[in-house]
Amino acid sequence: MSGHKGPQPVDGFRSLSTSQRMKRSLPLYGALSPYFFFFLVFGAMPMIFTLALAFTNWSGLGDIEFIGFENFGYLFSDPLFFKSLLNTLILWFMGTIPTLTLATILALMLNSTMRFSTTYRVIYLIPNVTSLVAMGILFSSLFSSQFGIANALINLLGFDNIAWLQNEWGIKVAISALTTWSFVGYNALLILAGLQAIDKGQYESAALDGANGFQTFFRITLPQLRPIVFFITLLSTIGSLQSFTEAQVLTxxxxxxxxxxxxVGNSGLTMVLYFYSVAFQENRYGYGATIAWGVFVVVMFFSAINWIVTREKKEKKS
Amino acid sequence: MNVSRRSLIRGGAAGLGLLGVGGLAACSSAAPGTVTPTGGTGDAASMVLWTWPEGFGKKVLEAVSSEFPKYSLRQDVIGGDFKQKLTTTFTAKSGLPDISGVKGEDIAFFRNQAKYFVDLNTIGAEDIKSTYLDWKWAQATTTDGKQLGIPIDIGPTALFYRFDVFEEAGLPFDPKELAAAIRSWDEFFALGQELIAKKPGTFLVRNTGGLFETVWKQSGKGFINEDDVFIGGEDHIREAWDTAVKGLKAGIVSTLESNTADAAAAVNEGKLPADFGASWHLADLIVDAPATAGKWHVCEHPGVATNLGGSFLTIPEGAKDPAASFELIKFILDPQNQAYEYQDKGNFPSTPAAFEMSEVAGPVDFLGGQVAAEVFGNAAKTVRPLYENANENTVNAPFYAEIDLVEASGKDPNKAWDDAVKAATRLAKQVGVTVK
Structure with missing residues (x-):
């Protein structure tokens, strides 16, 4: 094996001159460039500008005043920011748990459906592709205090009307109901894909061994759905931490x-809604940018937790 | 990377959301088509006017084209958040219109950015000043005397009420009699209690926050004074707070939020037979409760009238021919054209001369044939000038948040007041307003 340093280039790429290499690579870079161009213009530049803005005091027009870390000091002592963080986490919990549960049930039902299964899939995807604003307006009617369907149901159960949108927990229920409604169908389809990947033979063996439905579900189905459930949790965490439209339209x-x-009581104030209100309603772009970076750090934190948890699972497997 | 792309998508969705909401909220009476080119010969100088979805009516645009064949005026309707789009265009320094509208609620913000506008006093605004109401004119005047805009309309407030419901309840229902019976807030609350006693579930006031707003504006002072000092914790606001809480305690507040299905339904069913509003609120009532047409009247509400809304026409700095722009503004906003606009969409004129014109002084069918302009015209004359700081909404928001808590969850009003002052003081300091 003497004389060989590393593997030989298969296509002889290394033996080409720089200009020849450039010539061959150019189409590849060309094909990749649109993404990077758009990311640069609409992703990276705004992010850098936002970072710079976080150290300033700016009304959106006219002179930008540099004020150092003042905004960050304020952020750490801002009760409204921590309230919005808490609201966001509560809404994440109130939205994700029912979404996952309902999506799993729906997926199991879809999995055992023989007829019209494509029709059902299309129907379940519709809420996910419908405009959140339109659904927000619809939901504000569903949860209206005098004439809403939510109250009609409550009346059927023998309770009095609840002024959902004028009640601190009512607002949260309405927002998470909207989140659940819009994501349950999409997640059901993801879980369905996971279900169909499970080897049918395992169910047959379980049936031969006399396992009942619950045992089959908790011993066979659920463990094998774990990766997909983690994936959905990750997506919904990132999504929920940045939720805005639902709360904005409903309140x-x-x-x-x-x-x-x-x-009422800022109970539907999510982090992004707070940053939006400060920047665009009150023209405080500097502090708005600081809050946006606060949101970024929180999202990074939770993504890191998710990443660590899923990585450990993989290591245990191997 | 994922994060930023997602936030980008979210941002886009948010933007669309705003458009949607703006479109729905944008005053109901609305709106001629998007772009309204008016005639004009080939060599006419083209002029661009930016406005929001209500825009200027056909009649005014036609009057412009026949009066000024030398200009071809194009009205561009800018949807969504008008202020943001104007701000962005100022920053971009290109694509500015020859004339731009500025909404009443945004004028305080733009007053701090006077360099982006032509000072109209340099091109003859002083000469037409006397035609317009002083307090409205002053809203677009900077502290160093520059005039940024000419008022399009005003929003003096009055009390809309269902005279049939009032009559059934044995209350005064003639506008003059009712107005005389409710000169003070206490009398008004007593009337509300009489109403709910006769007709259970029928409320005189929509929500506590709205009541609070009307009363503090009557004091003639806001939350930040001309010297940039926070005055939200002072007596004039506290008294308004106490008055609003008194109304709530009297049990005459429906606690319905504005612009909701509930509020519209309550108005339709006669459960909310009264509402404060500016003249443009008539358009909301027409849309919310078409079945109640002809059963409404309007009269002075307790105390002096306040102002809600009313926008301006301005000339952005860098417009190609400010003199020509001003010539057009002068004509578009003369009393006759303002009278046309009132007829078209209920925008109340900012020129007292228009109050007498037939288009304004005629009976209004929805209001049972009442001449509403009499009431709004008188209201316009009692409005006190109110200084509005660009940070006004930032600083007064805690008061609205806290009074909502009093209304919705029975929070102790004194505790709520203390919390509001504390939060507002904090915000005032942060935005650089002096706190004493």
Whole structure:
């Protein structure tokens, strides 16, 4: 094996001159460039600008005043920011748990459906592709205090009307109901894909061994769905941490500034809604940018947790 | 990378969301088509006017083209968040219109950015100043005396009420009699209690926040004064707070949020037979409760009238021919054209001369044939000038948030007041307003 340093280039790429290499690589870079161009213009540049803005005081027009770390100091002592963080986490929990549960049930039902299964799949995907704003307006009617369907159901159960959107927990229920509604079908399809990847033979053996439905589900189905459930949790975590539209549409009618945004007791004020209100309603772009970076750090933190948890699972397997 | 792409998509969705919401909220009476080119010969100088979806009516645009054959005016309707788009265009320094609208709620913000506008006093605004209401004119005047805009309309407030419901309840229902019976807020609350006693479930006031807003504006002072000092914790706001809480405690507040299905339904069913509003609120009522046409009247609400809304026409700095722009503005906003606009969409004129014109002084069918302009015209004259700081909404938001809590979850009003002052003081300091 003497004389060989590393593997030989298979296509002889290394033996080419720089200009020849350039010539061959150019189409590849060309094919990749649109993404990087758009990322640069609409992703990286705004991010860098936002980072710079976080150290300033700017109304969106006119002079930008550099104020150092003042905004960050304020962020750490801002009760409204921590309230919005807490709201976001609560809404994430209230949205993700029912979404996962319902999606699993729906997927199991779809999996055992013989007829019209494509029709069902299309129907379940519709909420996910419908405009959130339109559904937000619809949901504000469903949860209206006098005439909403939510209250009609409650009346059937023998309870009095609840003013959902004027109640701190009612707002959260309405927002997470909207989140659940829009994501349950999509997630059901992901889980369905996971279900169909499970080897049918295992169910047959379980049936031969006399396992009942519950045992089959908890011993065979659920463990093998774990990767897909982690994937959905990761997606919904990132999505929920940045949720905005649901809360904005359901609580916008009375807000004049950030401190009154998100409905009664700011209970629907998510982090992104807070940053939006500060920057675009109150023209405080500097502090708005600081909050946006706060959101970024929180999202990074939770993504890291997710990543660590899923990585450990893989290591245990091997 | 994922994060930024996602936030980009979210941002886009948010933008679309705004468009959607804006489109729905944009005053109901609305709106001629998108772009309204007016005639004009080939060599006419083309002029661009930016406005929001209500725009200027056909009649005014036609009047412009017959009055000024030398200009070809194009009205561009800018949807969504008008202020953001104007701000962005200022920053981009290109594509600015010859004339731009500025909404009443945004004028305080733009007053701090006077360099982006032509000072209209340098091209003859002083000469037409006397035609317009002083307090409205002053909203677009900077502290160093520059005039940024000419008022398009005003929003003096009055009380809309269902005279049939009031009559059934044995309450005064003639506009003059009712107005005389409710000069003070206490009298008004007592009337509300009488109403709910006769007709259970029928409320005189929509929500506590709205009541609070009307009362603090009547004081003639806001939350930040002309010297940039925070005054939100002072007596004039506290008194308004106490008045609003008193109304709530009197049990006459429906606690319905504005612009919701519930509020519209309550108005339709006569469960909310009264509402404060500016003249443009008539358009909302027409849309929300078409079945109640002809059963409404309007009269002075307790205390002096306040102002809600009313926008301006401005000339962005860098417009190609400010003199020509101003010539057009002068004509578009003369009393006759303002009278046409009132007829078209209920925008109340900012020129007292228009109050007498037939288009304005005629009976309004929806209001049972009442001449509403009499009431709004008188209201316009009692409005006190109110200084609005660009940070006003930032600083007053905690008060609205806290009064909502009093209304929705029974929070102790004194505790809520203390929390509001504390939060507002904090915000005032952060935005650089002096706190004493």
């Amino acid at each position: 916008s009618s009375l807000s004049s500034g950030a401190a009154s945004a998100g409905g």
